[in-house]
Amino acid sequence: MNSSSIQTVGIxxxxxxxxxxxxxxxxxxxxxxxxxxxxxxxxxxxATISSSLDRLIKKDKLSPAQKAAALALIEGSTDYAQLNQxxxxxxxxxxxxxxxxxxxxxxxxxxxxxxxxxxxxxxxxITQLAADTKRPERFIGMHFFNPVPMMAxxxxxxxxxTSDATHDAVKALAQRLGKSPITVKNAPGFVVNxxxxxxxxxxxxxLAEGLxxxxxxxxxxxxxxNQPIGPLALADMIGLDVCLAVxxxxxxxxxxxxxxxxxxxxxxxxxxxxxxxxxxGVYSY
Numbered sequence: 001m002n003s004s005s006i007q008t009v010g011i012x013x014x015x016x017x018x019x020x021x022x023x024x025x026x027x028x029x030x031x032x033x034x035x036x037x038x039x040x041x042x043x044x045x046x047a048t049i050s051s052s053l054d055r056l057i058k059k060d061k062l063s064p065a066q067k068a069a070a071l072a073l074i075e076g077s078t079d080y081a082q083l084n085q086x087x088x089x090x091x092x093x094x095x096x097x098x099x100x101x102x103x104x105x106x107x108x109x110x111x112x113x114x115x116x117x118x119x120x121x122x123x124x125x126i127t128q129l130a131a132d133t134k135r136p137e138r139f140i141g142m143h144f145f146n147p148v149p150m151m152a153x154x155x156x157x158x159x160x161x162t163s164d165a166t167h168d169a170v171k172a173l174a175q176r177l178g179k180s181p182i183t184v185k186n187a188p189g190f191v192v193n194x195x196x197x198x199x200x201x202x203x204x205x206x207l208a209e210g211l212x213x214x215x216x217x218x219x220x221x222x223x224x225x226n227q228p229i230g231p232l233a234l235a236d237m238i239g240l241d242v243c244l245a246v247x248x249x250x251x252x253x254x255x256x257x258x259x260x261x262x263x264x265x266x267x268x269x270x271x272x273x274x275x276x277x278x279x280x281g282v283y284s285y
Contacts, residue, residue: 001087001114001116001165001166001169002168002169002172004172005087005169006030006087006088006169006173007030007031007087008030008031008032008033008085008086008087009021009025009030009031009032009033009086009087009088009089009090009173010032010033010035010082010083010085010086010088010089010090011025011032011033011034011035011089011090011092012035012036012083012089012090012091012092012093012103012107013034013035013036013091013092013093013094013120014034014035014036014041014042014044014045014046014076015036015041015045015092016048016146016147016148017092017120017144017146017148018034018036018045018092019034019045019046019048019049019052020052020144020146020147020148020149021090021092021120021144021148022034022045022049022074023049023052023053023070023074023148023149024144024148024149024177024178024179025073025177026049026070026071026073026074027062027066027070027149027178028176028177028178029073030073030176030177031073031074031075031085032073032074032075033075033077033082033083033085033086034046034074034075034076034077035076035077035078035079035080035082035083036076036078037078038078039078042076042077042078043076045076046071046074046076049070049071049074050067050071052149053067053070053071054067056149080106080107080110081110083107083110083111084110084111084112086111086115087114087115087116088115088116088117088118088169088170088173089107089111089115089116089117089118090118090119090120090142091103091104091107091117091118091119091120092120092144095121095122095123095124097124097128097129100119100121100124100129101129101132104117104119104129104132104133105132105133108132108133108134108135113135113138114138115135115138116138116139116140116166116169116170117133117135117138117139117140118139118140118141118142118170119139119140119141119142120141120142120143120144121141121143122143122190122193123188123189123193123246123249125159125186125188126139126140126141126157126158126159126162126186127159127160127161127186129159130159130160130161130162136159136160136161136162137161137162137163137166138162138163138166139159139161139162139166140156140157140158140159140162140166140167140170141155141156141157141158141159141184141186141190142154142155142156142157142170142174143155143156143157143190144179145192152178152179152180153179153180153181153182153192154174154177154179154180154181154182155181155182155184155190155191155192156170156171156174156181156182156183156184157184157185157186157190158183158184158185158186159186160186167183171183188249188250188253188254189246189249189250193246194250197243197246197247197250198247198250198258198259199231200231200232200234200235200238200243201243201247201259201261201262201265202231202262203217203221203230203231203232203235204232204235204262204264204265205262205264207232207264207282208262208263208264214232214282214283217230217231217232218230218231218232218233232282232283233282233283235265235275235281235282236275236276236281236282236283236285237275237276238275239274239275239276239277240265240268240269240273240274240275240281240282241269241274243265244261244265244266244269247259247260247261247265248261268281268282
């Protein structure tokens with residue numbers, strides 16, 4: 001299968017990632033069938049896309065006619081049978097192995113054998129998820145970044161048995177969506193999070209050692225490394241609990257002490273100071 005034979009993409013999950021992927025497909029002229037477990041979740045996903053397109057109209061990046069054309073290409077449903085129209089199905093459900101496994105097995109059983117299945121996981125092994133299906137050679141990771149409509153990067157992650165044809169079709173599709181894909185082998189954290197989260201963890205060590213204030217650490221990285229946001233402010237945005245969980249996965253899966261979570265990060269999570277979502281992390285919100 002080549003990318004041009006992908007006319008319809010199925011998306012499982014209408015949350016932030018799922019509706020962002022559906023929007024990217026529709027703007028590129030590709031039909032998107034977005035599935036979630038409740039009609040309420042589907043409606044919310046479509047409403048989110050509609051307001052996101054309105055923001056693009058305000059910025060003169062889209063016309064009202066283009067918005068109408070994009071929305072016409074998006075179908076929301078709670079019925080998994082609607083995925084049978086798709087040549088590629090992207091699973092964008094909650095980052096939980098048991099949930100993903102259950103969904104993937106259900107979808108794998110009903111889709112035609114030639115359909116490619118991709119997962120938008122940011123941390124779970126592609127090889128492991130592929131093994132839960134009967135099409136490991138037509139299974140791949142397609143890790144979009146949030147917010148999907150704004151972020152150009154897609155990590156295309158090959159499982160142990162992913163075929164070249166599957167990789168090439170999915171990479172070409174990402175380019176049709178206006179994204180800049182990079183190809184990655186299957187390993188914890190892939191490329192971006194593998195480098196990013198240990199950097200955030202190191203910023204907590206620097207803070208804990210009193211080398212500089214949080215503000216000065218963030219200013220140093222913004223001005224010295226041209227980062228748009230400092231690592232500690234970014235940790236507050238991601239959620240300190242999420243950063244800690246990722247470091248624990250790296251420590252366990254690589255068995256290398258360099259991935260030891262900073263004790264200050266562990267303390268703050270234990271205290272319930274998780275960042276923006278709790279109103280207090282490294283900074284107060």
